[in-house]
Amino acid sequence: MWSLRRSPEGTRRQHRLQAALQLRLRGEYGPEWWEVAPAYVALVAAVGLPLALLGWLWNRVGWWAALLAAAALAYAVRAAVLHRRAVLARKRRQAVRFTLDQVDAADDRAFRRMIGRLLVRDGWTHVRGVRVNDAGVVHLVGVGCDGRQLGVAFERGIEQAGHGSGGRAALRPVVQAAKLPAGAAAGPQALFLVVSSGSFARERVVWAARTGVQLVDRAMLQRWAAGEDLTVLLDLDVDDVRPDAS
Structure with a gap:
């Protein structure tokens, strides 16, 4: 062997x-x-x-x-x-988080996508973009857990995308609140936002108070993007009644 x-x-x-x-x-x-x-x-x-x-x-x-x-x-x-x-x-x-540097570096489409992801993170469903006029302006629409309809319009800061300074927003002609898609019922619980990467002028704040539109400026956007829920950020109540924004 x-x-x-x-x-x-x-x-x-x-x-x-x-x-x-x-x-x-x-x-x-x-x-x-x-x-x-x-x-x-x-x-x-x-x-x-x-x-x-x-x-x-x-x-x-x-x-x-x-x-x-x-x-x-x-x-x-x-x-x-x-x-x-x-x-x-x-x-x-x-896990969805953004910084102001990311917001400033984003173009208009990427900015809308960020806001859409924040909405989905906070429980809003059927979030999608809707073209509201012939100029190609796009708003976001969605539905809350309680059935509340949502419309979101956007405004950017003075500087171009990628060079945001955090200064006062160069306001675009958003005459009304963000529009809902055709056929959507804007009931008493409808929520309309204008989200800006800058700050709002006094006339815009007065307009929003008169029309029942919620404004999200740069400071609030930072808190929202850092993880704070939108309903907490805006102190929303499911029984809020919004007046007509026309």
């Missing part, structure tokens, strides 16, 4: 060991069996134990008991999956 001995350097086994060592050093080598064994055991237990329980009920109690247990198990699994999805979706929404 041949005696066992180590493989000399330069053999295929030595090359394999060296290659495995290099992979481990680069973090590209897969896990060892003892690292994945607990996951396999948990998977087998998660599948095998319910099946064993159903089989026991079928043999000892009856088919109806096994059927009821299977229905209860399916309901519990579905509830757990939906809860997990809701938690992940909430975490993704809460």
